[in-house]
Amino acid sequence: xxxxxxxxxxxxxxxxxxxxxxxxxxxxxxxxxxxxxxxxxxxxxxxxxxxxxxxxxxxxxxxxxxxxxxxxxxxxxxxxxxxxxxxxxxxxxxxxxxxxxxxxxxxxxxxxxxxxxxxxxxxxxxxxxxxxxxxxxxxxxxxxxxxxxxxxxxxxxxxxxxxxxxxxxxxxxxxxxxxxxxxxxxxxxxxxxxxxxxxxxxxxxxxxxxxxxxxxxxxxxxxxxxxxxxxxxxxxxxxxxxxxxxxxxxxxxxxxxxxxxxxxxxxxxxxxxxxxxxxxxxxxxxxxxxxxxxxxxxxxxxxxxxxxxxxxxxxxxxxxxxxxxxxxxxxxxxxxxxxxxxxxxxxxxxxxxxxxxxxxxxxxxxxxxxxxxxxxxxxxxxxxxxxxxxxxxxxxxxxxxxxxxxxxxxxxxxxxxxxxxxxxxxxxxxxxxxxxxxxxxxxxxxxxxxxxxxxxxxxxxxxxxxxxxxxxxxx
Amino acid sequence: xxxxxxxxxxxxxxxxxxxxxxxxxxxxxxxxxxxxxxxxxxxxxxxxxxxxxxxxxxxxxxxxxxxxxxxxxxxxxxxxxxxxxxxxxxxxxxxxxxxxxxxxxxxxxxxxxxxxxxxxxxxxxxxxxxxxxxxxxxxxxxxxxxxxxxxxxxxxxxxxxxxxxxxxxxxxxxxxxxxxxxxxxxxxxxxxxxxxxxxxxxxxxxxxxxxxxxxxxxxxxxxxxxxxxxxxxxxxxxxxxxxxxxxxxxxxxxxxxxxxxxxxxxxxxxxxxxxxxxxxxxxxxxxxxxxxxxxxxxxxxxxxxxxxxxxxxxxxxxxxxxxxxxxxxxxxxxxxxxxxxxxxxxxxxxxxxxxxxxxxxxxxxxxxxxxxxxxxxxxxxxxxxxxxxxxxxxxxxxxxxxxxxxxxxxxxxxxxxxxxxxxxxxxxxxxxxxxxxxxxxxxxxxxxxxxxxxxxxxxxxxxxxxxxxxxxxxx
Numbered sequence: 001x002x003x004x005x006x007x008x009x010x011x012x013x014x015x016x017x018x019x020x021x022x023x024x025x026x027x028x029x030x031x032x033x034x035x036x037x038x039x040x041x042x043x044x045x046x047x048x049x050x051x052x053x054x055x056x057x058x059x060x061x062x063x064x065x066x067x068x069x070x071x072x073x074x075x076x077x078x079x080x081x082x083x084x085x086x087x088x089x090x091x092x093x094x095x096x097x098x099x100x101x102x103x104x105x106x107x108x109x110x111x112x113x114x115x116x117x118x119x120x121x122x123x124x125x126x127x128x129x130x131x132x133x134x135x136x137x138x139x140x141x142x143x144x145x146x147x148x149x150x151x152x153x154x155x156x157x158x159x160x161x162x163x164x165x166x167x168x169x170x171x172x173x174x175x176x177x178x179x180x181x182x183x184x185x186x187x188x189x190x191x192x193x194x195x196x197x198x199x200x201x202x203x204x205x206x207x208x209x210x211x212x213x214x215x216x217x218x219x220x221x222x223x224x225x226x227x228x229x230x231x232x233x234x235x236x237x238x239x240x241x242x243x244x245x246x247x248x249x250x251x252x253x254x255x256x257x258x259x260x261x262x263x264x265x266x267x268x269x270x271x272x273x274x275x276x277x278x279x280x281x282x283x284x285x286x287x288x289x290x291x292x293x294x295x296x297x298x299x300x301x302x303x304x305x306x307x308x309x310x311x312x313x314x315x316x317x318x319x320x321x322x323x324x325x326x327x328x329x330x331x332x333x334x335x336x337x338x339x340x341x342x343x344x345x346x347x348x349x350x351x352x353x354x355x356x357x358x359x360x361x362x363x364x365x366x367x368x369x370x371x372x373x374x375x376x377x378x379x380x381x382x383x384x385x386x387x388x389x390x391x392x393x394x395x396x397x398x399x400x401x402x403x404x405x406x407x408x409x410x411x412x413x414x415x416x417x418x419x420x421x422x423x424x425x426x427x428x429x430x431x432x433x434x435x436x437x438x439x440x441x442x443x444x445x446x447x448x449x450x451x452x453x454x455x456x457x458x459x460x461x462x463x464x465x466x467x468x469x470x471x472x473x474x475x
Numbered sequence: 476x477x478x479x480x481x482x483x484x485x486x487x488x489x490x491x492x493x494x495x496x497x498x499x500x501x502x503x504x505x506x507x508x509x510x511x512x513x514x515x516x517x518x519x520x521x522x523x524x525x526x527x528x529x530x531x532x533x534x535x536x537x538x539x540x541x542x543x544x545x546x547x548x549x550x551x552x553x554x555x556x557x558x559x560x561x562x563x564x565x566x567x568x569x570x571x572x573x574x575x576x577x578x579x580x581x582x583x584x585x586x587x588x589x590x591x592x593x594x595x596x597x598x599x600x601x602x603x604x605x606x607x608x609x610x611x612x613x614x615x616x617x618x619x620x621x622x623x624x625x626x627x628x629x630x631x632x633x634x635x636x637x638x639x640x641x642x643x644x645x646x647x648x649x650x651x652x653x654x655x656x657x658x659x660x661x662x663x664x665x666x667x668x669x670x671x672x673x674x675x676x677x678x679x680x681x682x683x684x685x686x687x688x689x690x691x692x693x694x695x696x697x698x699x700x701x702x703x704x705x706x707x708x709x710x711x712x713x714x715x716x717x718x719x720x721x722x723x724x725x726x727x728x729x730x731x732x733x734x735x736x737x738x739x740x741x742x743x744x745x746x747x748x749x750x751x752x753x754x755x756x757x758x759x760x761x762x763x764x765x766x767x768x769x770x771x772x773x774x775x776x777x778x779x780x781x782x783x784x785x786x787x788x789x790x791x792x793x794x795x796x797x798x799x800x801x802x803x804x805x806x807x808x809x810x811x812x813x814x815x816x817x818x819x820x821x822x823x824x825x826x827x828x829x830x831x832x833x834x835x836x837x838x839x840x841x842x843x844x845x846x847x848x849x850x851x852x853x854x855x856x857x858x859x860x861x862x863x864x865x866x867x868x869x870x871x872x873x874x875x876x877x878x879x880x881x882x883x884x885x886x887x888x889x890x891x892x893x894x895x896x897x898x899x900x901x902x903x904x905x906x907x908x909x910x911x912x913x914x915x916x917x918x919x920x921x922x923x924x925x926x927x928x929x930x931x932x933x934x935x936x937x938x939x940x941x942x943x944x945x946x947x948x949x950x
């Protein structure tokens with residue numbers, strides 16, 4: 001950044017605040033090809049924290065990592081009808097390779113169902129070959145018209161899990177395991193509350209029977225689909241002929257799932273927790289959990305900073321001392337405020353002499369003084385407190401912004417006054433959803449899995465309805 | 476695999492042995508698009524071991540991970556003349572995106588110098604912004620005509636490090652650090668000996684001043700360029716206008732390096748260590764260091780296997796118990812022989828009763844009996860021994876297959892009789908190298924950095940020469 005722009009206030013649709021903050025906090029930059037982005041070290045380091053945690057959960061479940069080619073023959077996509085309809089408008093197509101025109105154009109993967117399941121058909125023969133449990137870390141390409149860094153880019157990073165099972169029950173359990181793993185990750189690490197629920201017919205993944213999603217709400221009141229887990233039924237199995245001989249020697253199609261969480265999650269993190277002063281990162285995902293900022297680069301202060309830093313590093317706290325000579329104390333404090341370090345340590349002569357540390361909590365802006373002697377215990381306690389405070393804020397915000405509507409008039413009135421979630425009884429119907437979206441810009445978010453059925457009235461048609469849904473405007 | 480083919484003997488050019496083994500050991504499969512490959516779980520797990528170790532070294536050096544888009548505008552590549560000449564014949568070109576023809580075609584990165592350094596020009600202003608030290612894990616595409624799994628594929632996985640420095644000395648030190656890190660990794664983890672040296676002018680990376688390489692030899696006598704580290708001088712800095720104000724406020728171009736190690740390394744590993752019975756994996760990279768194979772799936776045996784497995788897992792040994800009911804004891808033993816687990820534990824009634832373990836060393840085929848009581852110490856010792864034995868084998872093989880030639884006749888005679896390395900005095904000359912290659916299929920491998928200058932005679936021209944080079948046929 002040459003000329004650092006000031007951070008605008010986080011109000012309205014917050015797009016100016018958002019894009020300015022991404023640059024100021026050194027998270028990302030725009031790529032030269034329209035809609036692409038560059039993950040700078042600080043932004044990528046957040047993703048590495050996510051990867052480390054999620055990869056561990058995935059491996060513990062017995063899912064193994066693989067890597068499939070990024071190039072998929074166009075003909076593969078065409079095998080599953082609704083899949084190709086869903087993805088065709090967003091494909092990047094390679095027509096030339098090695099100086100020659102290709103005989104068959106290939107697409108850069110928008111997702112890997114088709115290329116993976118073509119292999120599954122070769123790998124699976126008997127019930128003993130099942131389940132197949134694989135996962136891939138990589139990038140995918142969906143050529144988007146309207147883009148927004150992290151939230152929607154032409155190329156993004158993600159993991160995609162793909163499994164094949166002998167029974168539908170097993171596949172359903174896998175779909176649910178993936179969503180449970182994701183929602184735990186969002187709550188415990190991102191400190192982001194949300195609803196787990198089924199997507200409407202119109203919003204279900206192209207080729208799936210059902211899609212589970214984690215739906216979070218941003219301070220603008222718009223919601224973000226934060227990751228998805230699909231029950232693919234036997235749709236792809238039939239398209240790609242993935243069959244096995246069961247224990248009675250009968251040929252049966254496998255039951256499949258796929259599930260993914262992407263760098264979009266980091267966009268959600270920025271939007272959900274950032275404030276007028278910059279980022280606020282939850283301790284469990286912050287690349288730098290504590291920024292140690294000495295007033296000046298004097299030996300006495302630097303020694304004290306090093307001592308503190310060594311103690312904290314030894315208990316695996318991620319610490320960075322910022323004594324960069326080209327910037328003032330105030331500038332350096334502000335740098336870590338903008339970058340959202342959960343704790344900022346201010347170290348001056350006073351602190352060195354008294355063997356204390358002046359600490360700023362980034363989440364609440366409170367300042368406290370710690371005793372050097374109790375440093376380890378106090379730091380652990382503070383980081384835990386910040387993590388849980390941020391989750392509680394998120395939970396409260398969503399609860400306060402979930403409102404009920406009995407009919408379409410109430411629905412429109414709430415939308416005009418509040419945004420946020422609107423809870424309604426509704427009979428899932430794609431034509432009606434389309435109409436609502438055209439009229440209000442809101443669409444269904446999900447039907448939460450832990451909401452029981454009831455005897456209600458469809459808010460749009462007035463007919464009897466048993467399932468409750470959340471509607472909202474969304475990213 | 477439906478019908479498992481038997482492993483042919485590892486002789487001749489060994490390509491049939493190699494491709495059959497990759498399928499039998501479940502390392503990889505062919506992708507649907509020509510020249511691409513699928514990394515199956517077992518093959519990818521070896522890459523994950525490499526990543527874990529190398530990523531740690533990279534981070535300890537202060538290099539930070541990033542992610543740049545895979546799409547690069549064609550015009551970026553054209554900015555550095557020799558770079559585009561080197562890569563143009565191998566590019567994959569995207570001409571359509573989102574259903575429309577693109578205004579400017581984009582290429583899928585063959586390497587990321589151009590897209591990264593275009594950003595460096597925006598990131599670097601003052602000497603205080605230097606050095607820039609970044610690394611990227613990902614895949615790149617080079618459309619190859621002749622492909623071979625792992626060794627040469629159209630898309631491959633790698634890391635690419637990219638740095639910018641204020642002085643040439645600093646950049647040179649970085650180039651050497653990267654190669655030292657790679658050669659240590661090859662020796663300590665891959666158990667593969669080799670030469671570190673400079674590439675000839677003809678073989679230097681397109682756009683670099685010099686290229687350092689780690690050159691290993693395969694049992695066929697052909698050599699493999701196993702990773703490279705480039706001193707880019709100011710070539711790209713000038714092409715992309717990456718300048719900084721030095722401490723005297725003078726505008727200066729940065730000095731740059733780039734360095735990469737790819738999944739080609741796994742191809743080298745397979746070729747170097749495999750034998751007529753299958754893979755032989757060095758313990759430090761083996762996804763399964765010990766395969767525990769009970770004679771039958773009986774409770775008593777399974778309990779004993781579990782006890783052993785728990786003890787070893789607790790000291791971080793990677794263990795897998797194979798009691799799959801659909802295959803015999805002999806078949807399961809053979810599976811881990813083919814998959815190259817360094818140690819195979821055979822557990823029968825005899826072992827349970829005597830509280831012993833019958834162990835097969837995969838490297839030497841020796842069988843030893845371990846006492847359950849000394850298990851932890853004995854296993855550690857055995858794994859260390861296998862690792863060092865395999866490295867010693869590799870070192871001895873290369874030494875025995877490095878021969879000297881005084882003139883071109885001797886050179887051709889050695890090639891006809893032995894293959895392997897030929898050590899010669901030579902004045903690096905691209906025209907002569909081309910001629911030698913056409914006549915003998917051999918080309919320069921490298922000029923080892925630790926070989927002193929001498930007063931020699933150019934083996935081809937008979938003129939005085941001071942540097943010694945290695946020539947060989949190569950992959």
